[in-house]
Amino acid sequence: MSVVEQSISSEALEGTRLDRVGPRAFALSLGTAIIAFALALLLGWRQNDGMQQFMFGYYMAWIFFFCIAAGSLYFLLLHHAFRAMWSVVVRRLAEAMAANLVLMAVLLIPILGGMHLLFSWTSASFMHTDKLLVRKLSFLNADFFTIRCIIYFVVLGGMAVFLRKRSNAQDETGSLRPLQAMHRMSRWSLIVAFWVINFVGVDFIMAIDPKWFSYVAPIYFFTMVMVSVYAALPLFASWLQTNGILQKQITKEHYHDLGKWLLAWTLFWGYIAFCQYVLIWYANMPEETGFYQRRIMGPWGVLAAVLLAVHLIIPGFGLMSRHAKRHRGVLTFWCGWILMACYLDVFWLIAPQQYINTPLGRTAGVMPTDPYHFISAAANKLLWLPLRPVAIEIDLLCLLGMGGLFLASALFMLRGRALLPVKDPRLAESLAFENY
Amino acid sequence: MSTTANVKLPVDLDNTFESVIGESPLVTGDASFHGVTEVVSHVSESRHPPKAWYVGMAISLSLLGLMGVMILYELFVGVGVWGNNQPVSWGFPIINFVFWVGIAHAGTLISAILLLFRQKWRTGINRFAEATTVFAVACAGIFPAIHVGRPWLAYWLAPYPNVMRDWPNFYSPLLWDALAVGTYTTVSVLFWYTGMIPDLATLRDRATGRIKQIAYGIFSLGWRGSAKHWALLEKAVYLLAALATALVLGVSSTVSTDFAVSEIPAWHETIFPPYFTGGAIFSGFAVVLALAIPARELFGLKEVITKRHIDNLAKILLVMSSIVLYIYVIEYFIAYYSGSSFERFPYLNRLFGPYWWLGWGIMFCNGVVPQVFWFKWARNNPWLGVAVGILVNMGMWMERFTIIIISLHRDFVPSSWHMFVPTYVDICTLAGSFGLFFTLFLLFCRYIPMVAMYEVKSILPQAQVHHHEPVAVAGEAADASPEAGVAGVPTV
Numbered sequence: 001m002s003v004v005e006q007s008i009s010s011e012a013l014e015g016t017r018l019d020r021v022g023p024r025a026f027a028l029s030l031g032t033a034i035i036a037f038a039l040a041l042l043l044g045w046r047q048n049d050g051m052q053q054f055m056f057g058y059y060m061a062w063i064f065f066f067c068i069a070a071g072s073l074y075f076l077l078l079h080h081a082f083r084a085m086w087s088v089v090v091r092r093l094a095e096a097m098a099a100n101l102v103l104m105a106v107l108l109i110p111i112l113g114g115m116h117l118l119f120s121w122t123s124a125s126f127m128h129t130d131k132l133l134v135r136k137l138s139f140l141n142a143d144f145f146t147i148r149c150i151i152y153f154v155v156l157g158g159m160a161v162f163l164r165k166r167s168n169a170q171d172e173t174g175s176l177r178p179l180q181a182m183h184r185m186s187r188w189s190l191i192v193a194f195w196v197i198n199f200v201g202v203d204f205i206m207a208i209d210p211k212w213f214s215y216v217a218p219i220y221f222f223t224m225v226m227v228s229v230y231a232a233l234p235l236f237a238s239w240l241q242t243n244g245i246l247q248k249q250i251t252k253e254h255y256h257d258l259g260k261w262l263l264a265w266t267l268f269w270g271y272i273a274f275c276q277y278v279l280i281w282y283a284n285m286p287e288e289t290g291f292y293q294r295r296i297m298g299p300w301g302v303l304a305a306v307l308l309a310v311h312l313i314i315p316g317f318g319l320m321s322r323h324a325k326r327h328r329g330v331l332t333f334w335c336g337w338i339l340m341a342c343y344l345d346v347f348w349l350i351a352p353q354q355y356i357n358t359p360l361g362r363t364a365g366v367m368p369t370d371p372y373h374f375i376s377a378a379a380n381k382l383l384w385l386p387l388r389p390v391a392i393e394i395d396l397l398c399l400l401g402m403g404g405l406f407l408a409s410a411l412f413m414l415r416g417r418a419l420l421p422v423k424d425p426r427l428a429e430s431l432a433f434e435n436y
Numbered sequence: 437m438s439t440t441a442n443v444k445l446p447v448d449l450d451n452t453f454e455s456v457i458g459e460s461p462l463v464t465g466d467a468s469f470h471g472v473t474e475v476v477s478h479v480s481e482s483r484h485p486p487k488a489w490y491v492g493m494a495i496s497l498s499l500l501g502l503m504g505v506m507i508l509y510e511l512f513v514g515v516g517v518w519g520n521n522q523p524v525s526w527g528f529p530i531i532n533f534v535f536w537v538g539i540a541h542a543g544t545l546i547s548a549i550l551l552l553f554r555q556k557w558r559t560g561i562n563r564f565a566e567a568t569t570v571f572a573v574a575c576a577g578i579f580p581a582i583h584v585g586r587p588w589l590a591y592w593l594a595p596y597p598n599v600m601r602d603w604p605n606f607y608s609p610l611l612w613d614a615l616a617v618g619t620y621t622t623v624s625v626l627f628w629y630t631g632m633i634p635d636l637a638t639l640r641d642r643a644t645g646r647i648k649q650i651a652y653g654i655f656s657l658g659w660r661g662s663a664k665h666w667a668l669l670e671k672a673v674y675l676l677a678a679l680a681t682a683l684v685l686g687v688s689s690t691v692s693t694d695f696a697v698s699e700i701p702a703w704h705e706t707i708f709p710p711y712f713t714g715g716a717i718f719s720g721f722a723v724v725l726a727l728a729i730p731a732r733e734l735f736g737l738k739e740v741i742t743k744r745h746i747d748n749l750a751k752i753l754l755v756m757s758s759i760v761l762y763i764y765v766i767e768y769f770i771a772y773y774s775g776s777s778f779e780r781f782p783y784l785n786r787l788f789g790p791y792w793w794l795g796w797g798i799m800f801c802n803g804v805v806p807q808v809f810w811f812k813w814a815r816n817n818p819w820l821g822v823a824v825g826i827l828v829n830m831g832m833w834m835e836r837f838t839i840i841i842i843s844l845h846r847d848f849v850p851s852s853w854h855m856f857v858p859t860y861v862d863i864c865t866l867a868g869s870f871g872l873f874f875t876l877f878l879l880f881c882r883y884i885p886m887v888a889m890y891e892v893k894s895i896l897p898q899a900q901v902h903h904h905e906p907v908a909v910a911g912e913a914a915d916a917s918p919e920a921g922v923a924g925v926p927t928v
Contacts, residue, residue, distance in 0.1 A: 132774070132775040132776055133775065136773065139772075139773055191758050195762070198762075198766070213770055213773055213774040213779075214706045215706045215707035215708075216705075216707040216709075216710065217706070218766060219710060271689075271709075271710075272710065275689065275706055275707075275709040275710065279693070279705075279706045279708070279709075280706060283697060283699050285699060285704070287774070287776065
């Protein structure tokens with residue numbers, strides 16, 4: 001048995017368990033989830049629309065939290081494949097969030113059940129209205145979609161479970177072998193997971209508008225995933241530290257590096273979003289511009305401008321300084337801000353589609369065709385009202401409910417374990433890590 | 437774990453081993469400060485370069501001369517001397533332009549992005565890679581200039597107040613191109629030169645002949661190595677690195693818009709900007725790999741460009757190849773997914789049309805061949821590295837041919853379809869551009885410190901300050917892992 005001896009003082013390992021905080025927070029988040037979902041279901045039922053409003057809210061919340069879970073998995077794969085040292089102290093937290101992919105797989109079941117409410121490609125009559133759409137039926141059909149979903153979650157979930165198990169084994173035995181196994185697995189998994197996440201993007205983002213296609217849309221989704229995790233991870237760490245956990249171990253040096261990655265991915269998101277938009281705008285081809293037309297006209301255009309500001313310009317400058325990345329409070333603020341922007345992104349991509357999904361005929365009224373209509377619309381109503389007249393609270397309740405489940409599950413994964421990989425041979429180095 | 441300055445390691449030490457607990461040395465042989473200076477300065481201080489240098493120079497200069505003749509011929513006769521036709525109105529010059537701009541990306545990536553990632557191994561090859569950047573940009577710049585037909589009017593691209601009150605079209609990607617490549621040239625030359633100043637000063641101080649003293653003296657700008665000089669240098673290099681990082685993404689993205697803003701299927705793709713950037717980095721690294729291996733053999737630089745450097749370059753090539761392969765496959769997928777016959781046709785034409793061998797060839801050269809680097813034996817075999825580097829560059833040139841020619845030669849109207857056949861002028865100009873590149877490169881090898889000496893010294897163990905005690909490994913770990921074979925080698 002190979003054993004690693006480290007010169008880590010026992011003092012350095014103080015406060016690395018959830019202890020009393022865990023069960024309390026678990027109960028609270030689970031309770032919140034139950035109440036939020038119950039309320040959302042009730043309000044959804046009162047909409048009297050066959051639960052479509054609820055499903056859209058649920059779907060957007062699911063995508064948002066899937067991004068965090070899949071991003072955590074990718075963070076771990078990068079960590080292992082590059083033998084990173086600095087990120088050892090947050091490895092366990094990422095493992096817990098990545099293991100939530102199993103939860104996301106369970107939470108996918110209602111989406112599979114209600115896909116006729118979400119995806120207009122499930123309607124054969126709709127698909128036969130257009131020659132381009134008919135040709136897509138070989139890919140966009142319910143059976144194949146379900147099979148793809150199963151493949152996605154077997155692959156991603158399998159990777160997350162493997163990493164969690166190996167990591168546990170290392171804690172117990174102190175052997176180097178589990179770590180080496182994770183290193184070996186991460187090399188090829190980086191590529192496989194990249195492909196899978198990209199195809200999740202095709203299915204869950206691009207196919208929401210069945211006519212639309214964009215060659216870079218899968219990568220756009222991948223950047224959403226990466227931005228999410230680099231915002232969620234410091235936020236999670238910071239929340240634990242506020243509760244007296246990992247206070248000595250995660251230092252401003254670690255936050256600094258996480259902040260740098262957050263900035264980098266935020267800017268990269270801007271780059272990809274700009275590439276996609278400007279090329280489609282420039283060529284002005286009908287099968288492509290329809291997607292954006294529905295998202296930049298009317299009140300949605302206001303949201304598009306807001307998104308540009310809150311997802312790129314404001315945090316881009318906000319995170320630029322060293323000070324912002326090295327101070328927990330400031331960084332936490334920006335992480336929360338960017339997570340909010342990530343949800344706004346999901347909302348902007350998905351929600352407009354509800355009004356052009358033909359099966360339930362909810363196209364009426366809300367989509368002004370006149371590009372200048374939004375001025376009067378904005379003058380008449382507050383920003384949110386014209387977007388989704390009554391349902392914004394259902395979306396927010398779904399988000400809250402899904403968040404509660406996500407946190408509860410992450411805490412459940414961490415129960416009774418050290419929140420640091422105590423036998424990782426690079427832990428000592430990571431604890432003492434300093435940016436120059 | 438510190439080591440003394442006079443530790444001597446075998447020059448051919450296999451420092452590619454991977455350990456979960458530490459790093460292997462990045463400089464072998466006489467890993468002292470003075471040892472590094474000796475190894476690198478030796479190249480430009482020796483009385484005569486190796487014979488191969490003369491042979492290479494003779495060939496390169498001949499090709500350069502050929503290029504000069506071809507360009508003059510084209511200027512006197514007109515662009516009709518090329519194989520361009522309708523519908524293939526963009527022929528070899530644009531292929532060559534994109535090809536050379538792509539190669540120009542490795543230097544900036546290694547210097548700027550790997551610098552930000554604190555990848556210490558980059559110090560062995562960054563000067564070298566930056567040089568390929570500068571020379572490749574020089575090659576790239578020639579082609580759009582001659583392609584405009586009347587290069588003496590190329591300044592019309594620049595927005596300047598003029599009596600005709602005529603402004604360039606700011607919506608035109610050709611203008612964006614000129615601005616992007618111009619900015620890139622400026623920043624990469626500045627970056628290369630700024631980082632070189634302390635090393636030029638070293639050569640100046642060691643020079644024995646008067647001419648050398650004066651020449652290196654002028655270019656080292658009065659560098660004395662004071663603390664203030666170093667502080668200023670660091671500041672300048674980091675600022676330029678930050679600018680260059682944005683440029684790595686920006687330049688190839690801009691070049692890609694030449695194609696992507698159009699409505700031509702297989703050109704108009706939203707993935708083009710990251711696609712061109714990925715391809716550019718890929719080809720740039722392939723060139724660095726293919727040149728670094730012969731250079732370290734020829735000029736005795738094995739101590740500073742070690743097996744680990746080659747190993748790392750091979751790994752990056754593998755990653756980039758996987759990204760490029762992803763893009764190739766996703767292009768086919770989305771073309772299928774679009775349901776549009778116009779989107780699907782160029783891809784079917786690539787695989788089964790008259791240029792089918794190019795469609796499959798780029799998959800093979802760029803997507804399949806570098807996958808051999810999954811295996812350690814392949815990464816450790818330098819000559820295989822050269823072969824892969826060359827194949828990848830052939831593949832990347834073919835890729836640009838595929839994108840430009842194959843997408844154009846069968847347009848929307850079948851009656852206007854036309855094959856493209858390059859003329860001898862096309863081929864000789866392309867060969868000549870290699871002449872220009874290698875002439876500059878060989879001059880660089882001979883007269884400029886090929887490796888950033890002061891940067892290599894900064895990563896030597898004796899230059900490191902340690903804040904904490906290292907980790908000790910006991911038991912089976914050391915036996916089971918490859919590092920057992922080099923016990924006693926400093927690992928931090």
